[in-house]
Amino acid sequence: xxxxxxxxxxxxxxxxxxxxxxxxxxxxxxxxxxxxxxxxxxxxxxxxxxxxxxxxxxxxxxxxxxxxxxxxxxxxxxxxxxxxxxxxxxxxxxxxxxxxxxxxxxxxxxxxxxxxxxxxxxxxxxxxxxxxxxxxxxxxxxxxxxx
Amino acid sequence: xxxxxxxxxxxxxxxxxxxxxxxxxxxxxxxxxxxxxxxxxxxxxxxxxxxxxxxxxxxxxxxxxxxxxxxxxxx
Numbered sequence: 001x002x003x004x005x006x007x008x009x010x011x012x013x014x015x016x017x018x019x020x021x022x023x024x025x026x027x028x029x030x031x032x033x034x035x036x037x038x039x040x041x042x043x044x045x046x047x048x049x050x051x052x053x054x055x056x057x058x059x060x061x062x063x064x065x066x067x068x069x070x071x072x073x074x075x076x077x078x079x080x081x082x083x084x085x086x087x088x089x090x091x092x093x094x095x096x097x098x099x100x101x102x103x104x105x106x107x108x109x110x111x112x113x114x115x116x117x118x119x120x121x122x123x124x125x126x127x128x129x130x131x132x133x134x135x136x137x138x139x140x141x142x143x144x145x146x147x
Numbered sequence: 148x149x150x151x152x153x154x155x156x157x158x159x160x161x162x163x164x165x166x167x168x169x170x171x172x173x174x175x176x177x178x179x180x181x182x183x184x185x186x187x188x189x190x191x192x193x194x195x196x197x198x199x200x201x202x203x204x205x206x207x208x209x210x211x212x213x214x215x216x217x218x219x220x221x222x
Contacts, residue, residue, distance in 0.1 A: 065201075105200060117197060128200070
């Protein structure tokens with residue numbers, strides 16, 4: 001266990017100086033579409049915002065997403081992973097648990113939507129993540145959130 | 148929109164140096180092979196849509212001021 005002072009840190013717009021443990025750093029081997037250069041993130045949890053979580057870049061201080069577990073948006077949601085996605089995640093079999101998140105965004109009128117077309121899928125045990133863009137057209141990249 | 152009917156193994160060209168070949172077709176899917184210079188980006192349209200949506204999503208956090216959270220540890 002590192003002492004706080006030895007922990008790596010990044011200056012973030014949202015949280016100020018953010019200290020994190022290497023054991024909680026996540027690698028996105030392909031980055032995210034639109035942010036292909038951003039490969040390292042950390043998942044931040046705050047009870048005040050639950051069930052919303054933050055996905056903070058460890059390379060770009062002002063890059064941070066808000067996300068909801070996909071099944072809190074749609075209880076019946078089933079994540080589909082391509083062969084490539086599984087490889088990037090280091091998922092050996094279908095039964096290994098992943099954290100599946102929908103990135104949130106706001107429209108001009110302030111209404112919130114969740115991206116169910118492309119869930120961010122995280123394999124915590126391997127500290128890996130991908131944004132798994134679906135091949136079907138079942139869900140939108142802007143599913144309205146009912147509050 | 149230009150509509151062209153092609154069979155498996157047949158190709159069409161776009162401009163001077165882009166070729167699109169129909170490799171397989173069956174059910175509701177076709178498999179295409181694309182030959183293009185490296186400088187030409189080729190992605191599924193959904194990926195571009197998601198890229199634009201991610202740019203929008205990255206703006207949302209700026210609407211919230213947030214106390215300091217704690218990193219989640221791997222389970």
